[in-house]
Amino acid sequence: MKTYGHFSKMIPLFVFLLITVFSIDLSAQYLPEEPVSIDVDFNNTIGDMDPVWAFWGHDEPNYTYMKDGQKLLTELAELSPVPVYMRVHSLLVTGEGTYALKWGSTNAYTEDANGNPVYDWTIIDKIFDSYIERGMKPMAQIGFMPKALSSRPEPYRHYWKPGARYEEIYTGWAYPPNDYEKWAELVYQWVKHSVDRYGKEEVESWYWEVWNEPNIGYWQGTLEEYIKLYDYSADAVKRALPTAKIGGPETTGPGWDKAADYLRKFLDHVSHGKNYATGETGSPLDFITFHAKGNPKVVDGMVQMNMGAQLNDISKGFEIVASYPEFKDLPIIIGESDPEGCAACSEADYPHNAYRNGTMYSSYTAASFARKYALADHFDVNFRGAVTWGFEFEDQPWYAGFRDMATNGVDKPVLNVFRMFGMMQGKRVSVSGNMAYDFESVRDESVRKEVPDVNAIAAVGEHSATVMIWNYHDNNNLDVAPALVELTLENLPNTKVLMQHYRVDQEHSNSYTYWKSIGSPQQPTTEEIAALERADQLELYTSPEWVTPDNEMKLSIELPRQAVSLLRFTW
Missing domain, CATH: 3.20.20.80 (Glycosidases)
Known part of the structure; x- marks a missing residue:
């Protein structure tokens, strides 16, 4: 269940209620898009994180x-x-x-x-x-x-x-x-x-x-x-x-x-050109x-x-x-x-x-x-x-x-x-699923299709595993349906692990939203600055939870447009 963490403690009650009602109206008006399946295999390492x-x-x-x-x-x-x-x-x-x-x-x-x-x-x-x-x-x-x-x-x-x-x-x-x-x-x-x-x-x-x-x-x-x-x-x-x-x-x-030609000519020179300072061939390049x-x-x-x-x-x-x-x-x-x-x-x-x-x-x-x-x-x-x-x-x-x-x-x-x-350390691991974009498509086309870029990067360390998930689009339109992410996590330890879910979105880990909610002051009071400093920290989306994956774990996450979640598992 979504929680508002410390954010609700920092803003006036009527503002919080307005935000809550607005969120409910949005969820009623916009149903989630087709689910995006993301599969993470923590045994399949692909490189260092x-x-x-x-x-x-x-x-x-x-x-x-x-x-x-x-x-x-x-x-x-x-x-x-x-x-x-x-x-x-x-x-x-x-x-x-x-x-x-x-x-x-x-x-x-x-x-x-x-x-x-x-x-x-x-x-x-x-x-x-x-x-x-x-x-x-x-x-x-x-x-x-x-x-x-x-x-x-x-x-x-x-x-x-x-x-x-x-x-x-x-x-x-x-x-x-x-x-x-x-x-x-x-x-x-x-x-x-x-x-x-x-x-x-x-x-x-x-x-x-x-x-x-x-x-x-x-x-x-x-x-x-x-x-x-x-x-x-x-x-x-x-x-x-x-x-x-x-x-x-x-x-x-x-x-x-x-610019490409400039870079090549520089590399050509440090490789086999005549050094202006020493007269020797090439130049140091570390x-x-x-x-x-x-x-x-x-x-x-x-x-x-x-x-x-x-x-x-x-x-x-x-x-x-x-x-x-x-x-x-x-x-x-x-x-x-x-x-x-x-x-x-x-x-x-x-x-x-x-x-x-x-x-x-x-x-x-x-x-x-x-x-x-x-x-x-x-x-x-x-x-x-x-x-x-x-x-x-x-x-x-x-x-x-x-x-x-x-x-x-x-x-x-x-x-x-x-x-x-x-918090993402160790080895990067494979991420697969029915995502609409890979690195080549984003490079060649950017993110301009009707569907957003809902994807993830994941890592595993000696005593931890992490998955970062985002819902990105080149168009800055927030009034759209959230993405429904069906997450499958394979080869987590077959023991109890502590799961923490962090979130950056309009309501979490977001001092800018709070600043606007108090009237966008250019001369905030000491109390308002203290509240802004509380709002600017990374916030848990839900309470930490002990779970037992049994080698495979399935989660459903609703992710708003331009939001980022981090799932962290420690044991």
Whole structure:
């Protein structure tokens, strides 16, 4: 039986009754669709349940050590059984730690009146200390260009705001260096300082990567100039710490022909090109990175996602890497992996971003990560991680529609899907049934058929088994019938197990629904904020229950559109 958990305790009784009546009316008006059968065999393992989701990133590095940034970092660290990696832009940008949307600075490099380098690691240390003290790790991005090293320093600082032309951000920080030797020395000194501060063993576990999206405006140089930058950077990293991990090229959109060509030319160079820094053949490469984005639009007044576009980027990137025998087994990190391309673009200025506050973002996340695993299996590549480019935006309006995990310190529903993933450990196991979509159909057609994508991913560990089920569709229409899922679980232990059922939907694990129920305040009271913080946590859908599967267990679950359930069995 459905339970409302703590949610009903947080809202006024009349609001709760209205929600309940509305739910009853919906169930009377819309009968469930044809049942979806999902069969899970916990004896049939298909691969590791690697925590590829335990990577996050954002444009604004200085948010890291601010009030809400510190709170969210702690929550990200606590939801993961393994160290979380953090990737941020602008770690070498000139400025006194000033921040704004799509801007940040550390002042790590300046020059004196005679042109001699002046290094100041204070702000970078503050950022990395925030990670290390929580057991997190940097995915250290070598960029962007300090003003004193930029070949075109003016204008340097941008003042972009949502609604402005995106190209306005590409100022002096995006240009090649005026002196590659000075650039290399900066990189060398940064890595050396990191080893001195955190120790060799710790820094060996980091990922060092060169720049961001050099195939578009983030790099105002040529492909050859980027390759030269990579060679000098990689050589400097390895001189400071030969066992450090260096990678790239962090290109975006391998699904585009030009982007695919850029990635191939980079891989060709590091394989057998002449190294600009050393004159030798090839360049160090310890992991490969590229980006993948979806493409939502507003169609007939409704947000329509395009998961297929994102999966096509991933598929093409995996295919390209798999075509190089010398690189096929290298770790792949999708350096940004999101439903679209601009985290700092708000809903008010970009209506297609209206998916971000509610359950559409959470169901999209569940469905897309499952297909990333499937694509990696298909191409037999070493998929190490996918960076969710969404953190938080300090001192912005409540639920402004940025792509973030929390708003003003309150978690959004999407973060609870990552809490679910954090409980899925061990080996992935086979999932079969009469589902309408597989990874290839979502990649090639997205989710546009009349029937939704009702599917699952499952895992088994030494003393636990988990099944995540979602009801996703590209069209954000919630006023439709729920899906009836007939779940068959095979080869659970023939003993008593504890079953827990977690849910993210309109009524559970959803601070946004609660915020709207109290009038969408932009200045909530202390009591309202406390209630929002209770509503933002992952919630049980039913009470925990001891069950005896006898090797096979059958369950019927009603799953609303854009909802996600996690069944967890422990023994």
